[in-house]
Amino acid sequence: MFPSLDDSSTLFFPLCIFFALAVPLVWCCRVLLRLRTPSCGCDTCKSYVSGSWSAEFPNLSDWYVHLLCNSPTRTVHVHVLRNVITADPANVEHIIAWNFGNYPKGKAFSDILGDLLGRGIFNVDGVHWKLQRKLASSELGSICVREHAFGIVSAEITDRLVPLLLSSRGEVMDLQEVFRRFSFDTVCKFSFGLDPGCLDLSMPLSSFAQAFDLASRLSAERALAVSPVLWKIMRLFNVGSERKLRQATRLINVLAEQVIKQRRLEMNKNINKNSSDLLSRFIRNIKDDGYLRDIVISFLLAGRDTVASGLTGFFWLLSKNPRVEKCIREESDAVMGTMETGEPSFNQIRDMQYLHAAVHESLRLLPPVQFDSKFSLRNDVLPDGTFISGQTRVTYHPYAMGRMEQIWGPDATEFRPERWLRDSVNGPVFSPESPFKYPVFQGGPRVCLGKEVAVMEMKSVALALIRRFDVRLVDRNQPLRFSPGLTANVSGGLPVIAMEKGNGKCL
Numbered sequence: 490m491f492p493s494l495d496d497s498s499t500l501f502f503p504l505c506i507f508f509a510l511a512v513p514l515v516w517c518c519r520v521l522l523r524l525r526t527p528s529c530g531c532d533t534c535k536s537y538v539s540g541s542w543s544a545e546f547p548n549l550s551d552w553y554v555h556l557l558c559n560s561p562t563r564t565v566h567v568h569v570l571r572n573v574i575t576a577d578p579a580n581v582e583h584i585i586a587w588n589f590g591n592y593p594k595g596k597a598f599s600d601i602l603g604d605l606l607g608r609g610i611f612n613v614d615g616v617h618w619k620l621q622r623k624l625a626s627s628e629l630g631s632i633c634v635r636e637h638a639f640g641i642v643s644a645e646i647t648d649r650l651v652p653l654l655l656s657s658r659g660e661v662m663d664l665q666e667v668f669r670r671f672s673f674d675t676v677c678k679f680s681f682g683l684d685p686g687c688l689d690l691s692m693p694l695s696s697f698a699q700a701f702d703l704a705s706r707l708s709a710e711r712a713l714a715v716s717p718v719l720w721k722i723m724r725l726f727n728v729g730s731e732r733k734l735r736q737a738t739r740l741i742n743v744l745a746e747q748v749i750k751q752r753r754l755e756m757n758k759n760i761n762k763n764s765s766d767l768l769s770r771f772i773r774n775i776k777d778d779g780y781l782r783d784i785v786i787s788f789l790l791a792g793r794d795t796v797a798s799g800l801t802g803f804f805w806l807l808s809k810n811p812r813v814e815k816c817i818r819e820e821s822d823a824v825m826g827t828m829e830t831g832e833p834s835f836n837q838i839r840d841m842q843y844l845h846a847a848v849h850e851s852l853r854l855l856p857p858v859q860f861d862s863k864f865s866l867r868n869d870v871l872p873d874g875t876f877i878s879g880q881t882r883v884t885y886h887p888y889a890m891g892r893m894e895q896i897w898g899p900d901a902t903e904f905r906p907e908r909w910l911r912d913s914v915n916g917p918v919f920s921p922e923s924p925f926k927y928p929v930f931q932g933g934p935r936v937c938l939g940k941e942v943a944v945m946e947m948k949s950v951a952l953a954l955i956r957r958f959d960v961r962l963v964d965r966n967q968p969l970r971f972s973p974g975l976t977a978n979v980s981g982g983l984p985v986i987a988m989e990k991g992n993g994k995c996l
């Protein structure tokens with residue numbers, strides 16, 4: 490009746506092969522069936538599928554600006570993507586604040602970044618998110634953490650950024666790449682207490698930085714795939730870009746675990762027990778080293794490219810608006826005196842209202858996170874009457890919102906920091922806008938945790954460069970074309986020439 494031991498062993502290998510092939514095949518068919526896109530003949534879908542929008546618009550986001558400005562509800566539905574996109578502040582408030590529970594990041598998003606971020610705050614919903622959020626917001630909210638971050642940023646500016654620009658001696662450099670390396674150094678020091686030294690161009694890029702670069706790029710590329718089936722199959726068989734991603738994440742994990750182990754050891758021996766980096770702060774509350782790794786890696790991803798992208802956009806806008814640059818110089822001279830080499834204090838940076846306004850204004854026009862998606866759990870109706878069925882991707886679009894006359898008035902596309910200033914007895918003061926009209930840092934329960942640190946970092950870098958250098962674009966008419974990814978990245982970088990003031994002319 491039953492096969493003998495010999496029979497079973499002859500059956501064993503064919504059965505293994507059968508299961509090895511059948512399981513992924515059944516899985517692929519299920520995913521393919523689930524992902525069938527609804528056929529649609531509307532102009533928007535036709536234009537998206539054929540790519541014909543690119544004949545008129547330099548970036549997909551610019552096409553969305555056009556669609557959203559022309560929609561009476563400021564909301565559009567791209568049926569082929571099963572994606573509702575909105576630029577209506579009331580809708581945004583409904584999605585990210587009032588009905589937050591119905592609009593999590595969802596599984597599709599967490600799958601994309603899951604291998605790199607694991608259960609880190611940036612990539613989870615529900616209980617894991619709540620726990621990390623509570624812990625992280627109490628740490629990041631404290632003034633001493635912000636001062637600690639300011640110390641790191643100032644040191645990186647004085648010891649590396651300024652010397653790097655001085656040593657360029659008028660040669661062309663890619664400012665976007667400089668900012669990416671700068672922000673990686675600072676966010677690593679802030680999160681891990683670890684200095685990768687990326688801005689030191691004479692040193693080879695550390696293996697950690699290289700692996701992190703590769704892993705975040707390859708994870709972002711997953712999001713661009715029309716369907717996740719391909720990368721999921723490649724991951725299953727560990728081939729192509731998925732193999733590289735696995736290798737890179739493995740290296741990041743090993744290095745991060747080493748740092749964590751070392752830090753625990755030091756803390757147990759009472760060495761460096763007053764370290765202020767996030768890792769040292771979290772380590773006291775979290776015992777699971779894997780979880781700790783996920784949390785800190787999330788901070789690296791959240792705080793790295795965003796700041797670099799914000800600074801790149803800021804200097805691009807400044808090059809077209811010398812009047813704004815002049816106003817920033819005048820304000821800083823009034824606060825710090827006219828010595829170009831003096832370093833501002835934390836309080837001086839905080840008090841510069843015009844600079845604060847200029848940073849917010851540049852993020853309005855060129856937000857690092859151009860759009861952000863959630864996935865609805867249940868059917869819902871947005872305040873503008875748009876019906877949302879369950880399991881629909883719902884996107885709000887800060888890039889489009891920043892350019893809409895309906896939101897910012899007839900001068901919406903102008904770079905005008907003054908729109909953020911109100912008169913007071915002590916002179917003009919910065920007046921914030923509703924985060925739902927300006928969701929550059931998101932808003933509601935999931936508002937960016939690094940907002941204050943990011944703005945302080947951007948102000949510090951902007952000030953150091955404006956006071957000491959003339960930074961000019963190599964091509965003054967360079968249009969901004971963004972390469973696809975999680976954060977706005979200018980394709981081809983931002984080639985500039987930086988000359989020390991009073992040391993000759995640029996271009």
Ligand code: HEM
Nearest residue numbers: 610791792795796799857858929930931935937938939943
């Ligand atoms: C200009 C720079 C920055 C911008 C525009 C920005 C923007 C954002 C946005 C839009 C989100 C929401 C993402 C989402 O939930 O889908 C976010 C979340 C987050 N940001 Fe930032 N960010 C910046 C810098 C930073 C920095 C420097 C840090 C850390 C030091 C940071 C830490 C975080 C964290 C931890 C989250 C996750 C919050 C949560 O899910 O509860 N960000 N940021």
